[in-house]
Amino acid sequence: MRMARADDRLGVLLQGMGAVSSTVIAGVLAARKGRGRPVGALSQFGRMPGQGDRPRINEAVDLTALEGLVFGGWDIFGGDLFDACEHAKVLNSRDIDAIAPELKGIRPMPGAFDPDYVKRLNGTHVKQGTRRELAQALRADIRGFMAANDLRRCVLINASSTEIYQEPADVHQTVEAFEAGLDADDHRISPAMLYAYAAIMEGVPYANGTPSLAADIPALRILARAKGVPTAGKDFKTGQTLVKTVLSPMFKARALGLRGWFSTNILGNRDGEVLDEPDNFKAKEMTKLSVLDSTLEPEVFPELYGDLYHKVRINYYPPRGDAKEGWDNIDFFGWMDYPMQLKVDFLCRDSILAAPIVLDLALMLDLAARGGHADVQSWLSFYWKSPLTPDGEVPVHDLFQQQDLLYAALGAMARSTARLEVA
Numbered sequence: 001m002r003m004a005r006a007d008d009r010l011g012v013l014l015q016g017m018g019a020v021s022s023t024v025i026a027g028v029l030a031a032r033k034g035r036g037r038p039v040g041a042l043s044q045f046g047r048m049p050g051q052g053d054r055p056r057i058n059e060a061v062d063l064t065a066l067e068g069l070v071f072g073g074w075d076i077f078g079g080d081l082f083d084a085c086e087h088a089k090v091l092n093s094r095d096i097d098a099i100a101p102e103l104k105g106i107r108p109m110p111g112a113f114d115p116d117y118v119k120r121l122n123g124t125h126v127k128q129g130t131r132r133e134l135a136q137a138l139r140a141d142i143r144g145f146m147a148a149n150d151l152r153r154c155v156l157i158n159a160s161s162t163e164i165y166q167e168p169a170d171v172h173q174t175v176e177a178f179e180a181g182l183d184a185d186d187h188r189i190s191p192a193m194l195y196a197y198a199a200i201m202e203g204v205p206y207a208n209g210t211p212s213l214a215a216d217i218p219a220l221r222i223l224a225r226a227k228g229v230p231t232a233g234k235d236f237k238t239g240q241t242l243v244k245t246v247l248s249p250m251f252k253a254r255a256l257g258l259r260g261w262f263s264t265n266i267l268g269n270r271d272g273e274v275l276d277e278p279d280n281f282k283a284k285e286m287t288k289l290s291v292l293d294s295t296l297e298p299e300v301f302p303e304l305y306g307d308l309y310h311k312v313r314i315n316y317y318p319p320r321g322d323a324k325e326g327w328d329n330i331d332f333f334g335w336m337d338y339p340m341q342l343k344v345d346f347l348c349r350d351s352i353l354a355a356p357i358v359l360d361l362a363l364m365l366d367l368a369a370r371g372g373h374a375d376v377q378s379w380l381s382f383y384w385k386s387p388l389t390p391d392g393e394v395p396v397h398d399l400f401q402q403q404d405l406l407y408a409a410l411g412a413m414a415r416s417t418a419r420l421e422v423a
């Protein structure tokens with residue numbers, strides 16, 4: 001497979017321009033001016049594994065440079081990205097003011113919204129119409145953004161509010177049923193699915209940073225394969241789950257047993273407010289709970305992990321804003337079943353941890369598309385709480401196994417690019 005070159009520019013469309021999206025954009029703009037380092041992004045700081053001279057990832061594979069990124073997107077509230085940064089209160093005003101003209105030049109397009117899916121928000125900057133009309137309008141937005149910025153390539157990342165928990169229904173099963181559902185304005189087609197559909201139809205790689213049901217429904221999986229579009233998801237693995245997928249393999253590696261794992265969080269940003277609603281929290285709870293079954297394999301080690309009680313809570317607590325605090329209480333046991341405890345208190349910054357993931361995903365999904373890869377990109381599992389996989393492939397949650405998958409795929413793409421250069 002010949003790898004097309006990155007050339008100079010890549011569009012990055014963001015569904016939802018809140019705390020995470022405004023932090024990514026501000027960070028890239030600041031880095032271009034030498035006013036902030038994109039720390040946490042493997043695409044900027046990572047090096048290929050091996051001995052001796054280890055090239056940077058962005059030297060080994062052909063990734064678009066930060067200077068070449070063009071940002072756009074949608075939100076259900078108006079204003080510009082300067083307003084979004086001020087509202088999010090992630091970055092301090094000195095950092096925001098330094099890039100104010102650029103931030104003021106980026107304005108979200110009106111969002112495709114349904115308040116039944118995000119119960120705590122009342123969007124004022126929204127498109128009107130049936131689901132078919134909304135899907136057509138989103139597709140037109142993508143084409144318009146690319147034309148206005150003279151772009152040949154673009155990716156779309158969902159960094160929007162988490163929608164309510166939903167199980168796939170018949171309208172989500174086939175492309176025909178989904179298309180009929182758009183025509184019938186079927187309420188079971190969520191806004192997140194409309195954006196995913198629009199991206200896939202426009203041949204734009206799509207990633208879902210939220211727990212919402214979107215490109216992972218069977219209809220859109222089939223469509224992405226048919227259109228040759230790479231997808232990835234879901235729910236950025238940034239804080240507590242990142243730690244969980246490092247600690248749980250440690251217990252298993254040492255054959256230490258686990259009785260209980262209680263994870264709780266306090267969080268005061270808009271994401272925390274949305275997740276305070278039980279139906280929206282349920283979607284997050286499902287992605288957060290799924291990891292331990294995979295890393296611990298209780299079916300293989302029933303005497304160590306068969307009786308584990310795993311509980312996850314998120315509490316909306318406005319004074320903390322984006323500075324989330326996550327506690328883990330782990331009840332484990334060792335020699336002669338003697339009980340022990342491990343406590344983790346993670347004082348993190350949600351969007352500061354999520355921003356480098358968005359940047360890496362944008363660059364790597366584009367790399368996948370240029371390499372001709374379609375369907376779910378499981379080599380990007382490293383970035384997800386709930387990694388999606390192609391049919392029949394078991395998801396991997398252990399962070400270091402995920403890292404191996406990532407580097408193996410990057411290594412293969414680096415070799416194919418090297419062959420291209422020699423030819």
Ligand SMILES: NC(=O)c1ccc[n+]([C@@H]2O[C@H](COP(=O)([O-])OP(=O)(O)OC[C@H]3O[C@@H](n4cnc5c(N)ncnc54)[C@H](O)[C@@H]3O)[C@@H](O)[C@H]2O)c1
Nearest residue numbers: 016018019020075111159160161162210236238270271350
């Ligand atoms: N560490 C992290 O920050 C982290 C980790 C994992 C997942 N996530 C997920 O990423 C998402 C974004 O997080 P955030 O902190 O930026 O939240 P946020 O509330 O600050 O931003 C979300 C934005 O989406 C907008 N929105 C809602 N519905 C929309 C729609 N239909 N179309 C367009 N815009 C819409 C909201 O107005 C808001 O501005 C959330 O779903 C969150 O659960 C975040």
